[in-house]
Amino acid sequence: MGVQRAVLGAQNVSKAFFGNPVLRDVSIEIVVGRIHALLGENGAGKSTLINLLSGTLTPDSGEIRLDGQPIAALTPREAHRHGVAVVQQELSLAPHLSIAENIGLGSYNRRGGLIDYGRLAASVEEIGQKLGLVESPDTPVDQLPLGRRQIVEIAKALFIKPRFLILDEPTSSLAAPDVATLTKLIRSLRDDGVAILYISHRLNEIVDFCDYVTVLKDGAVTADRPLAGLDPEGLVRLMVGRDPQNLFPPHVSHASGDLVLQTRRFRTAAAHDIDFELHRGEILGIGGLVGHGQEDFMMGLYGAVPANADQFRVSTHGREARTAPFAKVADANAVGVAYVPADRGKEGLLLPHSIDFNLLLPLFARRSAEPRRWAEEQAITERMARRLNIKGDRRRPARALSGGNQQKVAVSKWLPLEPSVLLLNDPTRGVDVETKREIYVALQEMAVEGKAVVLLSSDTPELVHLCDRVMVFHKGRVAATLPHGEGTEEAIVAAAMGVRKAPQGEAA
């Protein structure tokens, strides 16, 4: 229509941290009216590219361009003024401020020097309706669960009425209905003339509604093309240059008849009357929408939240070890029950400490009063690093690792204790494809060794392809228990949504 097309772009940008090149000669153009997917494994440079486009970082060379004009020294403030909004993975919310204050933060309308609360209230209401943000706007953000905070973060990006909207894994912590709302909203934003850059590890989402894709690998662009004609497998090939068939190792059940853990009417605050059996060598999946009691159930099993049960039996190393729910985490560890939390930064690892130290931590807990045995420790960490393919100097702080590698450390640190039950809370959330595959292989190896693995996951294909059985939670109860083969994606999602009650439903 004669109007110049709005474009946000990077032109041959490079960026290095401490001499490590993270982006090399990258160009990208985000154009109005299209949903642009940015793909790449963890550590491929996606976050850095976003930070350059939004002014949080400045490129070492190359330039950021807005509507064709190069912009020197872009700051987040400047970027906001030009209508660039970012929804980051690490939330930019102030937890002690209210929802409304957070949504307007940095971009309040003023009236006589004061914040125009009238307009703020109106905007928050309008955006809240679009996003399904039902919480009262005066609620402090720290009282919201993670998924709801993510919604606030998205609302905050919409508040500035962006021309360019960058979304970094916006769905990684969202419940399914919210994902659907968001998807619809993104489409309507595109139709209203917003340029969207969308980052996600959920390839189905990308194939579903993106128009264009740029793939980063090791800091360089390896593909930049319309999405038409690509399926998820094709995307994976672009990302890793390998066929995705072997993303999941072939399913072989190693479950034996020996019960390791058994409960009758197990109860916690959010999980009710769970009957549960776990066998040696079994990989048991736990599915369900976020916040339906499955996480509480797992924490209860581990003794991290108070739990009750009519019957609770743990048998490890061939003998009965316990007949009541664990009162504390140390009790669980003592009989070989280990837990890998979802939030590896906060609960799984001590980020400022070395990789070695993190790997050895559970071992230290067992040998608290003994002198360190340096040589033995070295041998142990060496072996673990090789097994999990963690490269480089292990004396680096754990913070230096990419998210995927951090997760590998969080999982493998329990191995020297030879746990008999491993509880994993969404181990592949926000992890790239390559690391996912490595984690899957590691889980299978554990099953082969006779360990029992409980895998709570928000990634349904994992439950389908990896697990011997899948328990699906709905409203704090087990809605279905599906053996491998019957636990198709449709069956799991249907049970999670409370659609069907019976474990086996007739084909719809």
Next chain:
Amino acid sequence: MGGKGARLYWRVQWRRNDGLGALFLVLVLFAILYAILFPGIFAIGAASKFVQGWFPTAMVAAAQTIVMLTGGIDLSVGPMVSLGSVVAASTMEGPLGIFGGVLAMLALGGGVGAIVGAFVAIGRYPAIIVTLALSFVLRGVALLIMPRPGGFVPRSLSDFLAGVHPTAAVLLVLLVIVWKLYQATPLGVGLIAVGDNAEGAYRSGVNVTTARMCAYIASGILQGFTGLYMAAKTGSGDPLIGEPMTLAAISAAVLGGVGFLGGQGTMRGALAGSLLMSIMISVMFFLHLPLVAQYIMQGLIIVVTVALPLIRASMRRGT
């Protein structure tokens, strides 16, 4: 401000009372005890005197809170108050006069605050180190200007600020109003956001440096004014008068629910905390407790009041 907007503002402010219940309860109990022990408090003169006793603690608690909300801390509060009292007592007689002297005091406080702010907000030095170092410098300067208590504050100023009038109470009300207004500005909200999540605030477009800088300047002005007030109250300058105030300010803020990590806490909480400390000290004085016992009681009450919400939270989790 439209009805809807005003409602949002007050609802947001009201929600900040969460967790302050225990403090307010303890405060009311002590106030009742105080009123029983000393019924004369309800006379205007006695009430004014009481507020005058509370006022300096309230001011330094407010000054400390502003800084702590940004995630910083100020260890130079006491020496700054001392310096203020010394400077006030040695300038008022000169050509500046009362009005000029007051302005000079505020400028001094703001100036020192700006120096701290420059180091912390721009230079990114840790506030605890900068203000610890500064506390020695300020103490030295105060002693240099006035090696022993002395100087002179005009009688009229003393009468105005610390006489029979409830000036101090009015000033406190003013402080609260100004703070409420500040909390309704982008900069005021930014102050909490910066303490809460500095990186996030920066990415949201908050001017982190300005927010921190303003906090330190405002805090410095309050501290300088406290110095002036102390001089007016005693009629002279004293280079050591502020010494106990550094810890008093931190105690009152912590008692009021202000967190060390930034972003957490409220001005009303800090003021209530300082009031509780004042009442406590008076009550224990009336009960003829020995000084040592008073110190121990103060410490215990701080621990208990701070611990109460935590204990309640853990009990709630247990059921």
